[in-house]
Amino acid sequence: MTTFYDNRRPYDNYDSTTKEWDAIFIGGGASGRFGSSYFRAMGGNQLTIEADNHLGGKCCKNACVLHHYLYEIAVELDKARIWDKKEYWPKFPRKNGKVEILPVLRDYIIGREYVFDFMFHQSKEQLKLQFLLNQRASVLDAHTVTVPGKGEFKTKNIIVAAGAGPSVPPVPGTDLKGVYTYADFLELDYEPKDVVVVGASKSGLPWACFFNAVGCNTTVVEMLPALSQFPIDDDVREYTLRMMKLRGLPVLDETRLVSINGSGSVKSVTVKGKDGVEKMIKADLVYLGTGCTPRSDIVTPIGVKTGPKKEIIVDRHMATNIPGVYASGDITGGVMEMWKARQGGMMAAKNILGSPAEFETELFADTLHTFYETTWVGMTEKEAREKVGQVFVVRMPIQGYKNWLPLPLCEGAMQYAHQWPDLSGFQKIIYDAKTRKFLGAQHVGYGGKDSFQYLLYLLKKGATIDEIANLTELFINPTHFIQLSRLRSGMKNLVDLG
Amino acid sequence: MTTFYDNRRPYDNYDSTTKEWDAIFIGGGASGRFGSSYFRAMGGNQLTIEADNHLGGKCCKNACVLHHYLYEIAVELDKARIWDKKEYWPKFPRKNGKVEILPVLRDYIIGREYVFDFMFHQSKEQLKLQFLLNQRASVLDAHTVTVPGKGEFKTKNIIVAAGAGPSVPPVPGTDLKGVYTYADFLELDYEPKDVVVVGASKSGLPWACFFNAVGCNTTVVEMLPALSQFPIDDDVREYTLRMMKLRGLPVLDETRLVSINGSGSVKSVTVKGKDGVEKMIKADLVYLGTGCTPRSDIVTPIGVKTGPKKEIIVDRHMATNIPGVYASGDITGGVMEMWKARQGGMMAAKNILGSPAEFETELFADTLHTFYETTWVGMTEKEAREKVGQVFVVRMPIQGYKNWLPLPLCEGAMQYAHQWPDLSGFQKIIYDAKTRKFLGAQHVGYGGKDSFQYLLYLLKKGATIDEIANLTELFINPTHFIQLSRLRSGMKNLVDLG
Numbered sequence: 001m002t003t004f005y006d007n008r009r010p011y012d013n014y015d016s017t018t019k020e021w022d023a024i025f026i027g028g029g030a031s032g033r034f035g036s037s038y039f040r041a042m043g044g045n046q047l048t049i050e051a052d053n054h055l056g057g058k059c060c061k062n063a064c065v066l067h068h069y070l071y072e073i074a075v076e077l078d079k080a081r082i083w084d085k086k087e088y089w090p091k092f093p094r095k096n097g098k099v100e101i102l103p104v105l106r107d108y109i110i111g112r113e114y115v116f117d118f119m120f121h122q123s124k125e126q127l128k129l130q131f132l133l134n135q136r137a138s139v140l141d142a143h144t145v146t147v148p149g150k151g152e153f154k155t156k157n158i159i160v161a162a163g164a165g166p167s168v169p170p171v172p173g174t175d176l177k178g179v180y181t182y183a184d185f186l187e188l189d190y191e192p193k194d195v196v197v198v199g200a201s202k203s204g205l206p207w208a209c210f211f212n213a214v215g216c217n218t219t220v221v222e223m224l225p226a227l228s229q230f231p232i233d234d235d236v237r238e239y240t241l242r243m244m245k246l247r248g249l250p251v252l253d254e255t256r257l258v259s260i261n262g263s264g265s266v267k268s269v270t271v272k273g274k275d276g277v278e279k280m281i282k283a284d285l286v287y288l289g290t291g292c293t294p295r296s297d298i299v300t301p302i303g304v305k306t307g308p309k310k311e312i313i314v315d316r317h318m319a320t321n322i323p324g325v326y327a328s329g330d331i332t333g334g335v336m337e338m339w340k341a342r343q344g345g346m347m348a349a350k351n352i353l354g355s356p357a358e359f360e361t362e363l364f365a366d367t368l369h370t371f372y373e374t375t376w377v378g379m380t381e382k383e384a385r386e387k388v389g390q391v392f393v394v395r396m397p398i399q400g401y402k403n404w405l406p407l408p409l410c411e412g413a414m415q416y417a418h419q420w421p422d423l424s425g426f427q428k429i430i431y432d433a434k435t436r437k438f439l440g441a442q443h444v445g446y447g448g449k450d451s452f453q454y455l456l457y458l459l460k461k462g463a464t465i466d467e468i469a470n471l472t473e474l475f476i477n478p479t480h481f482i483q484l485s486r487l488r489s490g491m492k493n494l495v496d497l498g
Numbered sequence: 499m500t501t502f503y504d505n506r507r508p509y510d511n512y513d514s515t516t517k518e519w520d521a522i523f524i525g526g527g528a529s530g531r532f533g534s535s536y537f538r539a540m541g542g543n544q545l546t547i548e549a550d551n552h553l554g555g556k557c558c559k560n561a562c563v564l565h566h567y568l569y570e571i572a573v574e575l576d577k578a579r580i581w582d583k584k585e586y587w588p589k590f591p592r593k594n595g596k597v598e599i600l601p602v603l604r605d606y607i608i609g610r611e612y613v614f615d616f617m618f619h620q621s622k623e624q625l626k627l628q629f630l631l632n633q634r635a636s637v638l639d640a641h642t643v644t645v646p647g648k649g650e651f652k653t654k655n656i657i658v659a660a661g662a663g664p665s666v667p668p669v670p671g672t673d674l675k676g677v678y679t680y681a682d683f684l685e686l687d688y689e690p691k692d693v694v695v696v697g698a699s700k701s702g703l704p705w706a707c708f709f710n711a712v713g714c715n716t717t718v719v720e721m722l723p724a725l726s727q728f729p730i731d732d733d734v735r736e737y738t739l740r741m742m743k744l745r746g747l748p749v750l751d752e753t754r755l756v757s758i759n760g761s762g763s764v765k766s767v768t769v770k771g772k773d774g775v776e777k778m779i780k781a782d783l784v785y786l787g788t789g790c791t792p793r794s795d796i797v798t799p800i801g802v803k804t805g806p807k808k809e810i811i812v813d814r815h816m817a818t819n820i821p822g823v824y825a826s827g828d829i830t831g832g833v834m835e836m837w838k839a840r841q842g843g844m845m846a847a848k849n850i851l852g853s854p855a856e857f858e859t860e861l862f863a864d865t866l867h868t869f870y871e872t873t874w875v876g877m878t879e880k881e882a883r884e885k886v887g888q889v890f891v892v893r894m895p896i897q898g899y900k901n902w903l904p905l906p907l908c909e910g911a912m913q914y915a916h917q918w919p920d921l922s923g924f925q926k927i928i929y930d931a932k933t934r935k936f937l938g939a940q941h942v943g944y945g946g947k948d949s950f951q952y953l954l955y956l957l958k959k960g961a962t963i964d965e966i967a968n969l970t971e972l973f974i975n976p977t978h979f980i981q982l983s984r985l986r987s988g989m990k991n992l993v994d995l996g
Contacts, residue, residue, distance in 0.1 A: 083574075088601050099586045100586050343968070346988070365972055375972075398620070447948040449977075451948045454956070472862045473840075483836075486841075490538070497624060
């Protein structure tokens with residue numbers, strides 16, 4: 001592989017004769033890079049300062065992409081184990097059922113260099129961004145940024161997009177060897193056997209499923225009732241949990257992490273269950289999927305207001321309380337998702353360059369990765385029944401049908417579903433029975449995340465069941481919503497299907 | 499498994515005291531069953547007569563579902579072979595690299611009974627359809643249908659939805675043992691080694707890729723220039739073909755099937771290439787992916803007009819030339835896709851029951867399965883440049899970038915892409931540079947078929963790049979269109995990206 005720069009050293013790509021920038025972006029992650037690109041595309045003169053050795057941020061370094069990578073490996077290993085029963089499939093497992101983790105991580109570490117390289121090339125050559133890499137910015141005031149060895153940069157605006165770092169719960173033992181967050185997980189240098197994942201969260205569960213799929217004894221510990229933080233119905237919640245349980249991955253919910261125990265390296269964790277009784281779980285690895293904390297310290301000294309979780313408080317124009325200082329991405333707290341980071345950067349650019357736009361973050365589609373994707377958008381059935389009253393629901397598998405549902409409810413599960421219920425799926429769509437409007441949808445399977453972003457668009461447009469029944473589908477799967485809705489949509493008074 | 503009926507015998511589920519039906523559907527496949535459901539949902543009194551032993555038609559018997567099943571097995575076997583290089587993956591291949599086909603087909607044959615059972619249950623208990631199974635209808639006139647042993651059924655309308663059967667090319671040897679179409683493929687009773695697939699078509703290629711993936715020596719023979727029948731650009735065509743070639747699956751295009759040779763069973767095929775030279779290819783199995791012919795014979799005796807390919811000619815209301823006689827689905831010819839069958843049935847129901855609707859079939863998204871999905875919607879880049887002139891294109895991988903693209907362009911391919919280029923992907927989206935309107939998109943990878951039906955909706959709505967940049971995406975993959983479009987959309991004068 002040929003890379004375009006030496007990623008161990010500071011790297012400059014900017015016009016050093018610039019007296020004053022239109023905007024300086026602090027951070028070249030998802031929000032900083034997309035914000036910079038939009039800003040540059042609109043004609044603004046921008047400089048992006050990134051402390052790490054690449055553009056693209058933690059997403060491709062050790063967060064979202066790693067999360068998806070581990071999820072995808074978990075899915076494939078899971079399928080390989082299930083299909084092992086079939087004579088035409090390669091035998092599995094090997095080496096007593098345990099798959100080595102270190103080669104999996106090594107591949108990732110090699111692979112991400114290509115991603116860094118591509119991001120660099122695209123940003124520099126195609127998007128014409130100006131940037132510094134491997135250099136840390138300090139904010140002196142709303143119009144002055146300094147970088148060691150470079151002195152001061154003057155700017156009309158600052159967009160703070162420095163992201164967030166891993167949160168570590170305040171319990172004893174988090175400094176033991178063998179305790180990881182996403183940020184240092186790639187430094188793993190041994191093959192664990194007994195794993196405890198703290199947090200049945202979006203960032204905890206993909207790791208837990210990966211550990212389970214490679215053959216580690218894995219337990220998930222969660223403070224809240226399992227999956228209660230997600231806007232999904234009980235049936236979807238139960239289906240998601242059942243699929244994990246089937247694979248030997250229990251979630252100990254309403255259970256608090258008391259301490260991580262060991263001497264030098266981790267040996268066990270102590271938890272306290274809903275019964276108030278403490279118990280000890282053996283562990284040679286503890287993975288903390290306990291969220292992130294915004295890196296707002298960089299601008300609190302100049303008076304930028306933050307909230308209780310250290311998040312920078314911004315209005316719908318991405319402006320902070322200090323004129324000329326904007327913030328976007330994970331540093332603004334709330335849900336820390338790519339769309340929010342990318343769109344937030346774009347919104348900041350628009351507002352600075354006189355094309356005012358309000359950022360609405362209330363309504364979005366989201367996915368939880370386990371061995372499946374659990375995907376949702378809009379209202380749950382429960383919420384809809386409370387708020388709207390008369391509700392029409394299409395649901396698969398249908399309730400009370402005694403054979404296992406033979407139809408594939410997710411991409412890649414076709415006829416397998418009948419023999420391996422583990423590879424089926426679950427889906428529901430909710431309509432207002434009076435106005436016939438689409439209110440929400442939920443899906444457990446594969447492929448949901450490719451379609452739900454567009455279902456969100458239909459939701460925002462106020463699409464009715466009749467419009468959805470008129471869509472031109474591609475066979476089945478998440479599409480199933482279209483064909484199933486069509487089966488009933490001739491009715492004046494809608495009756496549930498499923 | 500408990501089934502609800504004995505599928506070897508005729509089965510009745512209808513009110514035999516009915517003097518006159520509002521509509522009789524001839525055929526309970528995709529079009530007949532969806533048409534019947536919509537008709538019933540609108541309050542019409544319907545009877546559906548199906549010659550086969552189940553509802554749902556050839557789709558779940560031996561066509562679309564089998565096609566997807568074989569495609570999905572091809573994809574998984576392909577991945578297993580590629581990943582075999584990795585120490586953490588189960589070893590592959592076994593048994594000299596050849597996977598047995600017969601157990602794969604046996605699983606399908608077991609599995610489809612569950613599908614039949616579910617369709618029966620849903621149609622009878624939930625959709626309240628009235629139907630006959632394992633019984634063949636004859637059409638006496640526009641208002642009279644007969645069934646052996648039952649006498650005459652009177653009806654206000656007839657909807658002919660009897661589908662299409664496999665087309666067999668007029669060459670010698672098609673009656674040899676070892677020559678299959680989709681309709682009899684499940685009768686296969688030996689393990690082939692050398693396979694020739696006739697037709698680089700939507701129905702030929704998934705079979706060809708399956709044969710290749712299980713380890714058969716496979717050759718595809720195609721009359722036209724390869725993939726020229728699909729509205730895709732040359733770069734997408736070349737990428738699709740290159741991915742097949744990488745896996746040892748050549749397409750002999752502009753090559754005509756002259757004869758199938760053998761004595762009793764097939765031994766070889768003779769083809770004539772573009773150079774006019776005949777050559778012989780060894781084969782112990784020939785698969786004909788050469789399309790379907792409408793079963794219009796059932797109504798030509800009463801004067802229903804058909805076209806040159808035996809298709810029933812219908813107007814946009816699904817009406818034939820005979821008042822009271824409608825037709826929908828594959829029997830009407832043209833593109834034979836599920837959406838067309840299902841929607842066509844619905845359109846017939848609407849028009850008969852006084853809720854007039856016109857069926858537009860011009861614009862649709864479509865997928866070709868190989869080891870990947872090649873998916874498209876709207877105009878190609880070439881067509882757009884000819885018709886619209888100034889065009890803006892976002893394309894990945896970007897042209898001229900010297901390292902292999904490390905970003906996953908398709909679901910399930912994450913970081914693998916950099917080490918196994920075979921598992922990357924290709925995508926492009928085309929906009930009108932002046933109006934900024936979305937004109938078309940193409941994708942090679944996985945997951946495209948879950949999103950392109952919604953991209954079609956955006957296309958019909960006249961969505962612009964700015965609207966697409968404002969969508970709230972779920973990470974990347976087919977979504978990539980959203981984020982990539984966003985990177986440039988700040989520009990007044992759009993410049994290609996990719």
